[in-house]
Amino acid sequence: MHVVVDLTKCEGYAQCAFLAPEAFRMVGDEALMFDPAPPDELREKVLRAAAACPVQALQVDVADLPAPPPVETMAAAKGEPLRREGRIVIVGASLAGLKAAERLRAEGFTGSLTMIGDEPDEPYDRPPLSKQVQLGWAHSADTALPRRREIDADWKRGVAATALDLERNVVSLADGQEVGFDRLLISTGVRARPWPVPQEAALDGVFTIRTQADAAVLRERLMNKPNRVLIIGSGFTGSEMASVCVDLGIPVTVAEAGPAPLVGALGGVIGRISAGIMREHGVDLRTNTRLNSLRGEDGRLRRAQLSDGTTIDVDVAVVALGGIRNVEWLEGSGLAVGVWGVACDAGCRAFDANGLVTDNVFVAGDVARQPQPMFGYQFLSMEHWGNAVTQAEVAAHNMISSGSDRWPHLEVSAFWSLQFGHNIKSVGVPPMADQIAITQGSVESRHFVAAYGYKGRVVGAVSWNQGKWLGFYQQLIEQAAPFPPPYDMIDPPPDRTPVPAEFPEIARPGRDATVVVTGHDPSERRATLVRTARRH
């Protein structure tokens, strides 16, 4: 059976770990790891765990549980022709694509549905690839997402979309096929950014980690007990991989160009805490250090030269430098597409390059850049699991709804990470912030919550092994509550004076940009009118 836990929702109550300990495991106080494909003999226990989850974050296949009831909406009652016999194409068959498809059917869409994905496998869950899979807890091929509904789709797997023609409303595929649509959802996501020197990236032993295939080869190599692993970059993926190496007893060096791990996502104050934890666990963390080059012998990685002047012997390097949005296939389509993703309105409708909103092209997931109403309608991409789910659901709803029945996507962004036994969760948009204040707990005990503020209001929060409080901070963010929060709370920290949050400028690309919709780099102050064939 297939299992996924929405760890954005999970508050670490451990009911699943109690009731089905073979399939769910607590790490530290509140972080959860799960087997995405527990064997059939555990079915009853897993169903018991699913029923017991206090936040209903645990999902199994529809075959194992009654399907959630159909979703009643105003639009569904009207039964427009599109809803009955329209053609919908979803390009990008991962989490967002699957969730959108399920939502379309849940809302009563009975037309044709085509799912196009360049990977050969059915939609799978990526977070376990850098955790459970590397620890040998789950097999890389077994992270398929549970199916919550029958979606009755025409699947085109292992074939990439290569072009979008908005004149004819057709998607072209790598194998020469063309697929016409009435509504299109773009959910092509992000791919791993490779090491930029191709000959070095091609060395045997140099890996990225984004796909099931990536995870499988990396796991195999880690099982062979390399003498030392080099992690390039210490964002969440890099930090999680460093943690995995420690758990596996493999010496590990982390090269981080910035002053500390996680600085881009959580700022320097939290980054220093993370750095301390890494070093306590024996990670050779080199901050303010770049990788100069990777060196091999007979095509195999042997050494790495770092900007601190040292050379280290390594047999495995994990490139964790973030992602590249999969938008190349949209070049020339006339949509507002660029390195930051595909711009769309609050209802997930794509903009064209002139800033006009389309009616039939929608965007969801990591590739979408959406105005954030809580942050001055800045266009931001949220590469988070929960965002992919909620955005896909709003996009799907809006695709088959008209006018006033459409919804905005207002979800406050949230993410989690699990490293070195610590559960790190966050809500809001911390990189927006200029200040941070510890509001509960103590940093020393590694149980605390910190709030982020921008111009005197709360814009984000991070919890370190204190995830049950985050819902409260989410409310503060939604209400634009004053920062620092002005009232007493239980478990007060020794000092809750705000300090600078220490984000690098690059983490806040859109703050003062003049050009946000077109797809140009927001740091560019220019706009170009794009004349396409459509403008007669």
Place this chain on the structure above:
Amino acid sequence: MTEPSLYDQILDFANRADPWPLYEKLRSQPVWQEADGTFVVSTFREIYALQHDPRLSSDLTNLLPEFAAKLPPAQGPGGAPPSFLVSDPPRHDTLRRVAMRQFGPPHRPDLIDKMAPALKAIVTGLIDNLADKQGADLVDDVAYPFPVAVICHLLGVPPEDEPRFSAWVDPIVNALARPTPEQLQARTDARQHMSNYLFELAQRRRAEPGEDMISGYLTDDGPDGRLEGGDLFSTLMLLLVAGHETTVNLITNGWLTLQRHPEVLQRLRTEPGFSIRLVEELLRYEPSVHILPFRTAVADIAIGDTTIRKGHPIAVMLASGNRDPEQFPHPDRFDPDRTDTVHLSFATGIHYCLGAPLARLEAQFALTQLAKRLRNPRVLADPPPYRPSPVLRGPIHLPIAFDEVCPA
């Protein structure tokens, strides 16, 4: 004389059998302020938010003195500190981690799961005892002895001591909401007796440690240290009392509900796995813990048009939240096919019931076995007589009759 407030009426024993219409009235306003200064919170969303609100305190020393004076003292016998149930972080978190270390994940992840066969055997044995009878008291014969046997086994309390500690539990439970001075005195006495008993028991376990949780607390040094002195006492008392008092009600309320819904009882007999979702709906529909009677706020908390004032007592009406129509369509309908069963019966947030997994398994096993083995069961008194407590609500006895006990 003034009309008693809704909260007074809920606390009034006369309304114990059917408090639901009172809860419905209560929900017309998410927060009520009682004449005595207590704030009563009764709607799902507000309860949920409040239990995740770091301004809400479980530590009674945060009450203003005029309120604290009317309550049981926070200190236990011999000045023992309060249990983690009535503490805030960081003390709460540390004590709870230490308590959890002997009970569940991550340190003993499969303790409860491994007990499943023993749980089934215990309940089977209790039902076997009814074999040549046509009637029973569901409370005395099954719903009480089952969880007691389980918690004794887990903690390492000799089962033959049950008559001793059972006499001390009622005065403790009965003093949970708005106690009279006499009830407070009885509670203090009972806690003293229980303290002496647990101290003596701990001495025995220390001399001769076993696999049980008490032995674990006495011998195992985790990263948070060892449970010692007053903390050991308050934790053990909490586990011993909460470890069975609530499950008795869950099983008894559950059986009564099943008898009132024969079609559901029939499904339980025939549908494998049905007890899993059934028990979740039972927890929502007829929970054991109705009220968290004493919380307080460390800062003012605005809820809608009302502001809960710092230092005032707060009564959190969990059972009322479970029947809030804003959260559950047709909340008074008992519907085990509901898919959204996020209920409040084990609370939510950091004080989520430590023993919830055990309670779930106990109720699932007990109700399934009863349904399968009792032929033509009937409840002889509906409503049955209730226990005094409005906080832990359930029948004190549930006389039943049946034609035959089928073999296991």
